[in-house]
Amino acid sequence: MKIPVVQKVLQANDRIAEENRRLFQESKLTVINLVSGPGAGKTTLLEKTLKALKDRHAFGIVEGDIQSTHDAEKIASNGVPVVQINTGGACHLEATMIREAVSQLDLPRLDIVVVENVGNLVCPVEFDIGEDCKVMLLSVPEGDDKPLKYPLIFEESSLLLITKIDLLPYVNCRMDKLREGALKLNPYLEIMEISCKTGEGLDLWYAWLSNRIGKR
């Protein structure tokens, strides 16, 4: 007997993500899902961002890692509330983990929650967590071919931050090729080039983020 069933495979996650989204909207909260491969500079960017903006906006941070509290401790030293999620092996965060994590934050007092996802260019994209948008980081040493290898993360992100551009003279990464690849499947992707080491481009990113918070 053949039974037609049209059901999204990840519907259980999607449903909880929608509940999260409603909760965030009710709390007038901006939620950013920070995604990248390992070592692209998510934690460093977050530290810089908190130093620059924490007096202007009330931040909450959710740190996703497979193991260790290393990143969470670094972030907590900035005096911002942090919740650590250890996935214990899972390569991405899911909506239920976020629901549990944000229940430990005082949401009505916050303007923005930044979720630092597990470093991985594939799996985190599959799982909606209820965020407003995904911000993707790609560091120039990773190479300009990444959009061709991992298209979905570029397609799903609203902003691409090309990080570590101070290393451009030392690596084979062509910015025009990287931009073209990134825009191939996401013609409306915003792209910024930054360096946390030299500070180049960071003001643009801070302005982008502040503007997002203002919209809630």
Place this chain on the structure above:
Amino acid sequence: MHELSIAQGIVNILHEQMKIHHLVTIQRVELRIGVLRGVETASLNFGFDTLIAGSPLEGAQLDVIEVPIQGRCVQCGQHITLKGWLDDCPLCSGSRVEIASGKELEIVAIEGE
């Protein structure tokens, strides 16, 4: 390894469907998966077989229908189909596409008794 989470999602839905339709076994599951999902069929099958071993679902086969990328070419404005995401517009060689499909990940039918 997002395939394992996807396989788990499929297993959960199949258990629900077995209850709803009073099925004892499931032989075949038809899935539509968009090329952009980057799902490795071999890994998906491996994860699925591992999860269903020793359960009433054991022996069920996944039948994957691959959905190509479809969308509007930004350059010529035509609706186009791309076999792979590396391809350019077959009509004007434009390289940018507004995606309309190719991200599907759904069960469309099951066969069971």
